[in-house]
Amino acid sequence: MHAEKFLDTARWGGLAYISDWQETLAGTINVTDPANGNVLASVGLCGAADVSRAAKQARAAQKDWARTRPSRRAAILNRAANLLEQHGAELASWITQESGSIHSKAMIEIEHGALFIRHAASLALQPTGMFLPGMDDRTNYARRVPHGVVGVISPFNFPLVLSLRSIAAAIALGNTVVHKPDPRTPISGGIIIARIFEEAGLPKGVLHVLPGGADPGEALCSDPNIAMVSFTGSARGGAKVGEVCGRHLKRVQLELGGKNALIILDDADLDIAASNAAWGAFLHQGQICMATGLILVDEKIEQGITERLVAKAQHLPAGDPSTNWVALGPIISDTQVETIQKIVDDAVAKGARLLAGGTHDGHFYAATVLSGVKPGMLAFEEEIFGPVACIVSFATDEQAVELANRSEYGLAAGVISANLGRAVTLGDQLNVGQLHINDQTVNGGPYAPFGGRGKSGNGTRVGGPADIEEFTQWQWVSMKSAATPYPF
Template structure:
């Protein structure tokens, strides 16, 4: 039996062991072919409530476990991601439609997230504070209790493990709802890793489900903190529901990031970077460059080169061929992408490349002369579409880049890095990459956006301790203080 053999998980969910769900199961579908790869258990509100209660009951013992033991579990988890990388990657390719290189990146980052989390377990827990009285005063970080994690389909392994691993390392239990469309590669792979790593039973629950399960997790009284990654529309609903219950809700949401190309940029590497920024994983990435802002003096050549690059990229089944782009996740997403493209052409944009599809395989698309009101420019597309608009000055580029409700990532291509820094100062955004494109992530780096892209830095590096612990003030004195009452 292999690591992710369907015999292990068919019709089941994970609560420290593999158990039947009260809500039945759902098909695991390969978007490239439409074939059913298996059937995964799916949960409803009752399953979520039972998992949250058990997680709360088991968490205190885990928080009291010596940090060496918690760190050892996380280190073993990292090694297991490496040992079983090929099998997990095969599932990422088939279940999410990612190309093999994208799948390899996911398993690499998943292992790194576990290793960084293992180191987090032994970090200092607080600081000694000054006090005006004769006592010891200090602040310390304590585990929250139960963390609810909700992750999407596009980078299902990374976007799940980046919350699961640090939350566990810091002494919390986790109830994790992966997207039903990537239940195996984005959910059960994490369950299997921690099962084999020796995580005590009941601390991690992996419960694929739909909106009902997500709502139940967000509103459950035993889950004080929610870590949500998904669309801005869904994130607003999660934030509203959590706020009514005075919960801490970490939101990493959508984006419509700008890639700014100045007139002094070398266009050959610039177009290569731009293609990656808009077409990698079919554009189904929150950091995708959804707006190409190009200096007017080089825009015509840029569009010509970008369109040629798009036309040359092979699109097809990543499990059977050497392709650059695989399928979109489902027909609903394909139809939305195509509607945004056709509506933008109707609004005045010129179709320079792409704009067609076969089944779920959408050709990489370049739109030139895009007006600001064109939907493919103004909205997050979440597809392989590169809208191009021109600018004439740094000030105009900054105004265009800042003219969005989103603020996740900004790429700036120029030989003048001081000019790039001056531009970055004028654009509200959580991430800036100078002389690189917009899509990047590292386990050691803080990650998050502003505006409709989320509630600021919530993952990576020191941000993990902020996200998954509470700060507690403690004072200690030798005798009971005297008061006038």
């Protein structure tokens, strides 16, 4: 099959993947390019009835899949990773058009997506049990067993990677999956995944991809055939998912938003620190859960960092990444543009200085720099999900810690200093799930346990050694050579 035909719409246009390509009961939805409004394709729109149908099929397939030799599961996953890489150039163009990614970010998704799948393949081959001490002559051991059917709900911003990191690990460990990608990015977050696993030889029923909105999402959380839900998205959405899953006694893994602080100490190299701050604040238009939401700068170097950030912002063009060489693509929706503008306007009204940007042309929001940001401003308190660098000054290291820890979120933080010991001492006091010394806040990959505290999640993690913990559960097995009588 030629690379340019791998995602041929003739195979999947207007359909969803429910064991195979199927029409859905809720009709279809058009997928549009946020840069220009052009319709890219249509996919099947799924509702609660489609979730029920998929969940039953997934449960019926799960026992056989769990009994499948680990080496075969690993081989299928590795073939899927090969296919993703082999067709990467074609698939990246869909990510660019559908999610507003610049080309390099889309290629990062291809590269990291394949790494997540290969990491999952390695999980299938790891030992997942241990012998236990006993109180008599029976044999005792504990083993990790799959939950059954895992529901996955993923967001629009990194649609491929943030779907694959849960799907691949769940499948590798013997679960089957019902996946609901964001309806704005169902191709990058769903159709691509269905196609690579279809071609890799994944048995029918193991994976289902159901694009849709809130209704199928709630159905995933309440369906009796689904044992666990893995959700990546906003704190508000995560609270709803956690509530419904809790009501139905399901295991739930929540990876939510963040208001992530990058702390720049007075001994930092100004050019390098400003480069880190710009990357963390502006990459993918700031639409990343780990984006640098607050740039905390020692007051002695605030002017130098601010000047450098303004210069960088003024030289980062925004535009259609599929037709122009740009640094920033489109914001995902009109509603999100309005939210960004509201936060910027609120900061200026409360005394912050707008030094760059603060305007938009349709979905293209200019790289923006606000200085003098303080507690009480929306720009200090809330996740923006837009290309806005918020500069906050501090006088002492202790004040920097206090400002960073004021947030209800607790996802990621970075500390930049020429003195490694000083940076580590400060970093150890931050209430976050991910700490990066001498780096900005946007970091991720398959080998680290990823997640946050507070409004950033429920303490669960996905990736690295956490995958076995999240996607399986302990089972205690005891064995006697023969049954023996009891006093009753």
